[in-house]
Amino acid sequence: MYVIQSRSLLAPGIAEFVVEAPLIAKKRKPGNFVIVRPTKTGERIPLTIVTSDAGQGTITLIVQAIGKTTRMMHQMGEGDAFEDVVGPLGEPTPVANYGRVVCIGGGVGTAVIYPMAKGLKDAGNEVISIIGAQKSDMVILEKEMGAVSDELLITTDDGSRGMKGFVTQALAGVMERGDQIHGIYATGPLPMMKAVADQTRASGTRTLVSLNPIMMDGTGMCGACRVTVGDSLKFACVDGPEFDAHAINFDELITRNRAYMKQESEALKSLESDQSCKAVRAL
Amino acid sequence: MSKKKEAREKFKKIMPMKPRERMQIPRHLPLEQKPECRIENFAEVSNGFNVELAAEEALRCLECNDPVCMQGCPVNVDIRSFIGMVYQKDYQGAINKIRESNYLPAICGRVCPQESLCESVCLVGKKNEPLAIGKLERFVADYELKNGGFTPPQKAEAKGQSVAVVGSGPGGLTVSAELARMGYDVTIFEALHEAGGVLKFGIPEFRLPKHIVDAEIDRVKALGVKIETNVIIGRTLTIDELFDEMGFEAVYLGTGAGSPRFLNIPGENLSDVYSASELLTRVNLMKAYKFPEYDTPLKLGRRVAVIGGGDVAMDAVRTSKRFHPEKTILLYRRSREEMPARAEEVHHAEEEGIEFHYLTNPVRIHGNEDGSVRAIECQKMELGEPDEQGRRRPVPVKDSNFMMEVDTVIVAIGQSPNPIIQQTTPGLETSKWGTIIVDEHGATSRKGVFAGGDISRGGATVIQAVADGKLASRSIDSYLASVREERSTKA
Ligand SMILES: Cc1cc2nc3c(=O)[nH]c(=O)nc-3n(C[C@H](O)[C@H](O)[C@H](O)COP(=O)(O)OP(=O)(O)OC[C@H]3O[C@@H](n4cnc5c(N)ncnc54)[C@H](O)[C@@H]3O)c2cc1C
Ligand SMILES: Cc1cc2nc3c(=O)[nH]c(=O)nc-3n(C[C@H](O)[C@H](O)[C@H](O)COP(=O)(O)OP(=O)(O)OC[C@H]3O[C@@H](n4cnc5c(N)ncnc54)[C@H](O)[C@@H]3O)c2cc1C
Ligand code: SF4
Ligand code: FES
Numbered sequence: 001m002y003v004i005q006s007r008s009l010l011a012p013g014i015a016e017f018v019v020e021a022p023l024i025a026k027k028r029k030p031g032n033f034v035i036v037r038p039t040k041t042g043e044r045i046p047l048t049i050v051t052s053d054a055g056q057g058t059i060t061l062i063v064q065a066i067g068k069t070t071r072m073m074h075q076m077g078e079g080d081a082f083e084d085v086v087g088p089l090g091e092p093t094p095v096a097n098y099g100r101v102v103c104i105g106g107g108v109g110t111a112v113i114y115p116m117a118k119g120l121k122d123a124g125n126e127v128i129s130i131i132g133a134q135k136s137d138m139v140i141l142e143k144e145m146g147a148v149s150d151e152l153l154i155t156t157d158d159g160s161r162g163m164k165g166f167v168t169q170a171l172a173g174v175m176e177r178g179d180q181i182h183g184i185y186a187t188g189p190l191p192m193m194k195a196v197a198d199q200t201r202a203s204g205t206r207t208l209v210s211l212n213p214i215m216m217d218g219t220g221m222c223g224a225c226r227v228t229v230g231d232s233l234k235f236a237c238v239d240g241p242e243f244d245a246h247a248i249n250f251d252e253l254i255t256r257n258r259a260y261m262k263q264e265s266e267a268l269k270s271l272e273s274d275q276s277c278k279a280v281r282a283l
Numbered sequence: 284m285s286k287k288k289e290a291r292e293k294f295k296k297i298m299p300m301k302p303r304e305r306m307q308i309p310r311h312l313p314l315e316q317k318p319e320c321r322i323e324n325f326a327e328v329s330n331g332f333n334v335e336l337a338a339e340e341a342l343r344c345l346e347c348n349d350p351v352c353m354q355g356c357p358v359n360v361d362i363r364s365f366i367g368m369v370y371q372k373d374y375q376g377a378i379n380k381i382r383e384s385n386y387l388p389a390i391c392g393r394v395c396p397q398e399s400l401c402e403s404v405c406l407v408g409k410k411n412e413p414l415a416i417g418k419l420e421r422f423v424a425d426y427e428l429k430n431g432g433f434t435p436p437q438k439a440e441a442k443g444q445s446v447a448v449v450g451s452g453p454g455g456l457t458v459s460a461e462l463a464r465m466g467y468d469v470t471i472f473e474a475l476h477e478a479g480g481v482l483k484f485g486i487p488e489f490r491l492p493k494h495i496v497d498a499e500i501d502r503v504k505a506l507g508v509k510i511e512t513n514v515i516i517g518r519t520l521t522i523d524e525l526f527d528e529m530g531f532e533a534v535y536l537g538t539g540a541g542s543p544r545f546l547n548i549p550g551e552n553l554s555d556v557y558s559a560s561e562l563l564t565r566v567n568l569m570k571a572y573k574f575p576e577y578d579t580p581l582k583l584g585r586r587v588a589v590i591g592g593g594d595v596a597m598d599a600v601r602t603s604k605r606f607h608p609e610k611t612i613l614l615y616r617r618s619r620e621e622m623p624a625r626a627e628e629v630h631h632a633e634e635e636g637i638e639f640h641y642l643t644n645p646v647r648i649h650g651n652e653d654g655s656v657r658a659i660e661c662q663k664m665e666l667g668e669p670d671e672q673g674r675r676r677p678v679p680v681k682d683s684n685f686m687m688e689v690d691t692v693i694v695a696i697g698q699s700p701n702p703i704i705q706q707t708t709p710g711l712e713t714s715k716w717g718t719i720i721v722d723e724h725g726a727t728s729r730k731g732v733f734a735g736g737d738i739s740r741g742g743a744t745v746i747q748a749v750a751d752g753k754l755a756s757r758s759i760d761s762y763l764a765s766v767r768e769e770r771s772t773k774a
Contacts, residue, residue, distance in 0.1 A: 023519050037476055043569065043578040044476075069578055084476040086513040216564060216579075219474050219515060220701060221484075221541040223558035233545060233552075238703065252552050255654025259554040263580030270575045 001081040002036075005058055010140045011133075013065045014108055015074055016050075022057030024049070024087045030119030031093030031210065031242060034059065035218040037084040038073050045069050046215045046237070048112040049088060050141075059085075062111035062140065068267040089218045090241050093208075097124035099182035102174055103149070104130045104167050104196060106188020110141050112210050113187045114148070120185070121148040129153065130170045132188070136161030168195045181205050186245065190254050197245035207245040211236050214257055227253050302345050310412035311340040318634040322604050325488040325572055328631060329393075332415075332422040334372075340415050341370035347406050352416060355404040357750040360384045362401055362416055369419055375432045377423040382436065385749055386460040386503065387453055389428060389495050390482060392421025395746050396625050428498050435505040439466035444763050447472060447531040449516045449704070452480020453745045454736030455537035456503050457752030458759070463506035465760050470531075471508060474515040477568065480539055481737075482745070484568040485560070485595070487602050490628070493567070517707035522732065532766055533731045533759045536719060537752065540698045540737035546590065550648030551694070555584060555656040559591070559599040559695035566602055584690030586610040588659055590645055591695035592622040593742075597629060599695045600637050611637050612689065616644040616664050616677045642666070644677065646684065648692055658686045700738050708732075716741060725755035726762075733759055 005018040024034060033048045052059040065071045076082070093116045101120050105113035110131045121127045129149035133139045134157045146152045153170045154162030163170055167188070175181065184207040186196040193209040200207045213225040213236050220238040227234055228249040234240060314330045315321075321328050332340065350363040360381055368377035381388045397403075397417035405413035427433055445468035448455045456478075459469045477483050482496045504510065514520060516538075525531045543558035545551055562581070565571040569579035587608045589600040592615035604611045613632070615622060618641045622629060633639070640661075647660040663683035666675035700717045712720045712728035718741055719734045721727055727734050735751025737743055 023514070027519060041570075041577045043580075068575075084513050086474065086476070086515060086519070088518060089515070216561065216569070217475065219541070219703065221543070222561035222564050223543040223545070224561050226545075226552060228552060233547070235542075249552075252654070256552065256554045258654075260580045260582060263574065263582060267575045267578060267580065 001083070002085040003081045004076060004078055007077045010062065011138045013074075014138070014140055015063055015065070017061045017063065017073070017076075018058050019061060019082060019085060020057055021059050021085050021087075022054075024085065025052040025057050025059050026054045028052045028059060028088040029092035030095060030115040031090060032088035032115075033090050033218075033241065034061070034085050034087030035089060035215065036061070036073075036082050038069060038076065038082050040083055042072070042083065043069050044084070044216055044218070046089070046212075046218060048115070048210075050111050050114055051118075062108065064108035067264045068270075071268070086218065089237060091239065093119055093185075093242060095119040095123040100126040100128065100179060101183040101185065102128045102130065102171065102181055104132075104171060104184070104186040104188070105141075105145070106132045106167055106186075106192040107134070107138070108140070109186075109188030109192070109210075110145065113185060114141050114144055116185050116187075116210070117145060118148040120183075125182075126150050128174055130155065130167045130174070132156070132167035132170070132192075133161070134158070166195070167192065168199055171196065171199060175200075175203070175205075183208065184245075185209075190250060190257065193245065194250040194254075197248065197250070201246050208242050209245040209248070210241045211243060211248070211253065212241070212257075213253060214259065300342070305343050305345060306407060306410055308339070308343050308411075310343070310415055311336050311418075312415075313418055318631075318636070321489065322607075322635050325605060327492050328489050329418075331425055332418055334426075337369055337419060337422045338372065340419060341366050343407060344370070344414055345406055351404045351406060352401040352414070355401040356384075357400065357746045358384050358753060360401075360420075365423065366414065366416070366419060369423060374423050374426045374430075378427045378432075379436075381420060381423065384753075385746075386457055387499050387745075387749060388420050389424035389499050390453065390491065391746055391749065392417050392419075392424050393491050393495070394482075394486060396744060398626055400746070428495070433502060433505075435502070436464060438464050438506065441468070442466040442763070442767070444468065444532045444767070445470065445530060446533045446535065446759060446763075447516075447525045447529070448535045448537060450474075450480060450537035450539055450736075450738075451478035451500070451510060451512075452537055452539050452736060452748060453482060454539075454748035454752045455480070455535065456500065457749045458535045458537065458733075458735070458756045459508045460503045460506055461753055461756030462759060463503075463508050465756070467760075467763070469508045471510045472514040472516050472520070473510060473512045475568065476512050478510050478512060480537075481541075484564045485598070487563065487567060487598050489601070489605075490598070515703065517703040522704070522708045522711075522729070526731065533733065533763055535752075535755055535759065536704060536727070536732065536734035536738055537736045537748065538701050538704055538738045540700045540718075540740075540742050542699045542701055543694070544697045544699055545694055546645065546696060548645060548647055550650055550656075551692075553648055553650045553656050553692075554654050555582065555690060556648060556692045556694065559589070559595045559693055560698065562599055562693055563595075563602060572605070581606070582691075583608055584656070586612070586689040587691040587693065588612045588614055588645075588687065588689040589693045589695055590614050591697075592617065592624060593695065593697070594624050594628060595697075596695035597624045597632050599693050601628075601632050601635060603691075603693065604635055604637060608691070610689075612640060612687070613637055614640050614643045614645060614659075614661065616642065617675070618642055618666065621666075621674050642677065644679065645692075649686070656690050656692055658688045659692055660684055660686050698737075698742055700741070724758040725751060726758055731762065733762075 103117040225236040570577040571581035736748030
């Protein structure tokens with residue numbers, strides 16, 4: 001059992017969990033994720049390890065409540081325990097001192113970009129970060145991102161905080177300055193990552209994205225997470241989740257990620273009709 | 284008189300029939316769920332023998348002086364003796380006898396390809412149908428499970444050395460049981476949240492109920508074997524850490540061949556194309572057939588096509604059938620004779636109304652605008668010259684492409700070894716297929732590291748994994764004995 005040491009709400013529908021998992025805490029590197037099965041009847045879902053504390057034997061996860069599993073997780077709190085947590089999974093982000101890099105996080109993707117940005121900063125890079133959210137109260141990890149960035153730009157769709165618009169607009173601004181950029185890292189919803197890839201393709205700037213395909217085992221056994229990268233088929237859980245953005249077939253991945261939409265809304269309905277779920281609906 | 288001889292004399296006395304008469308008795312078949320019933324559930328297809336049927340089947344055994352059946356068995360179970368005990372109604376004696384050579388009888392009695400192993404050489408089979416050895420093995424294992432006669436076998440004195448076993452499939456379970464009996468302290472590390480390997484996530488409930496697998500795992504645990512789930516060796520812990528930090532003195536790799544292969548045809552990444560492993564894992568391990576009580580979904584359309592011809596394809600197609608599509612189709616590029624799946628399972632699939640299309644090779648999967656599957660384009664094949672393995676090679680028939688309307692495609696054309704350990708363990712030699720290279724003792728190129736089962740063979744069988752586990756347990760024992768010796772001469 002993997003005991004939850006603390007849980008706090010970062011934004012509406014986005015919670016942070018500190019979970020006991022000593023072996024994983026000891027091993028984890030930026031870019032790694034875990035697979036969590038919250039309950040005995042639950043499904044296995046991937047979540048990025050935002051940070052870890054090897055001394056305390058804990059890892060930190062940030063979870064956005066969207067479907068049944070993540071909403072159920074939101075109902076769990078300090079002292080409760082996840083049934084299974086396995087990891088650290090995936091190839092870590094390659095970090096070296098490249099020079100100047102841009103790190104972009106969209107929505108809960110900021111939780112995924114944070115450990116990458118921190119790793120890049122620790123390796124001596126100049127880090128320019130862009131975090132985007134729908135509105136001001138959805139901005140997460142602002143302080144943490146600020147601490148590992150030389151420059152932090154914030155965008156909101158409605159302009160209630162930082163720049164009005166999308167992260168791609170902020171990125172355009174950074175690129176127009178003409179300073180050389182040695183790498184762009186982006187994580188967030190697939191359409192956002194696709195837009196970033198389209199935007200940087202012409203200049204050929206090395207662009208890495210962390211993909212979020214549907215996963216199950218996370219060990220290379222099911223093939224659910226397969227993506228087309230260039231001419232080859234890759235399994236995001238063992239070969240990724242980070243890939244060269246310019247080589248990814250995003251359209252294919254976007255349709256694959258919609259595979260279970262109907263079943264997921266059915267599961268959600270059954271959760272919502274359950275009396276014990278008032279807390280979730282309040283979210 | 285030796286004990287063995289005594290037993291045989293006693294047997295002769297109670298045996299009412301002459302060998303020739305026994306040869307005439309037809310083979311007994313256990314009752315099975317009727318096809319129209321079983322496609323409505325995931326319960327086991329075969330009911331197994333009851334006491335009466337088992338006794339009558341055991342009566343057919345000739346108790347040969349030279350029991351060839353034993354040589355047909357990769358782990359040389361003393362088949363003649365155990366069948367004799369069944370006839371004498373000593374069921375506990377029979378199961379104990381099997382367990383001397385194979386610690387997983389309830390599992391092997393169900394899934395071993397007996398028809399091409401022990402039963403294929405049984406003397407009765409020369410004139411009549413061979414003994415139902417597998418069904419008898421299953422019967423005594425089930426009898427013990429039902430009647431609770433199990434006591435863990437004697438263990439040797441503790442050796443004070445510990446062994447790490449990676450993977451909890453049939454190979455890992457076997458090596459662990461053997462080493463525990465020899466007095467070693469054994470810990471299994473398993474990547475998934477449940478132990479059992481393919482027995483749990485691959486083979487469906489209707490062929491191998493999961494409570495049977497659990498019961499047999501409990502018997503391994505009863506020997507003192509510890510199982511740590513949710514630990515991926517190569518990620519959570521490395522092989523080097525097992526040795527240097529955790530004090531294990533030998534490691535066995537039984538990590539299987541779990542990585543699905545794809546056809547590399549256009550349309551294969553449409554959203555309704557599954558690997559058989561994904562389908563089977565969703566259903567077996569994650570209980571998608573109980574959705575939404577269990578949270579893992581599965582989406583099968585009205586017309587499901589499975590591609591392949593092995594056990595995995597058979598399992599995938601029969602599992603799909605149980606979700607009630609209008610049509611469940613199997614596409615295989617050779618003919619029925621070349622199909623590698625077990626005859627019994629092909630027969631079961633036919634009874635269940637699976638549509639078999641032979642000499643049919645998919646070349647492209649067509650999608651709708653929303654990225655879902657619409658149809659599969661196939662090519663007719665004919666059989667040409669035999670290949671290296673002697674199987675006739677399928678050759679495309681010119682201009683024979685045709686379309687089949689389907690909305691789900693399941694690819695079941697084989698698995699490759701899991702790459703994680705090979706990628707994270709320096710000095711571990713692998714073949715060009717990614718399998719771990721072992722010598723005739725099951726030793727790898729790394730000192731103290733042994734391997735077997737699918738990870739060294741590519742896709743094989745449960746009993747081969749068991750045989751490899753037994754071989755490796757002996758090699759590990761002598762390796763650790765030499766370590767002990769070295770230590771005592773140093774001290
Ligand atoms: C490597 C990786 C890292 C991730 N890190 C984070 C993170 O740090 N924080 C976070 O909030 N989310 C993260 N996600 C996404 C998260 O896994 C999904 O939001 C979650 O699985 C949704 O489950 P659900 O049952 O609540 O929703 P559902 O209702 O089941 O699904 C909603 C949508 O989530 C996606 N999804 C569903 N099941 C899975 C699955 N098993 N694997 C991946 N995606 C799925 C699909 O696009 C689906 O349409 C990550 C995904 C990946 C692949
Ligand atoms: C659908 C299907 C049906 C089959 N039907 C039959 C049949 O009827 N009869 C028959 O004889 N054979 C059958 N087989 C083949 C048979 O199941 C295999 O040959 C056998 O299970 C191999 O055993 P194994 O011990 O080598 O590994 P597996 O059973 O593959 O187990 C390997 C285990 O290791 C774990 N693992 C992998 N990597 C790591 C790691 N890095 N760290 C920790 N754990 C890890 C895996 O999660 C898994 O649990 C079938 C196979 C499939 C897929
Ligand atoms: S070969 Fe057949 S008849 Fe002879 S001992 Fe074995 S099972 Fe009995
Ligand atoms: S999640 Fe199953 S192969 Fe990647």
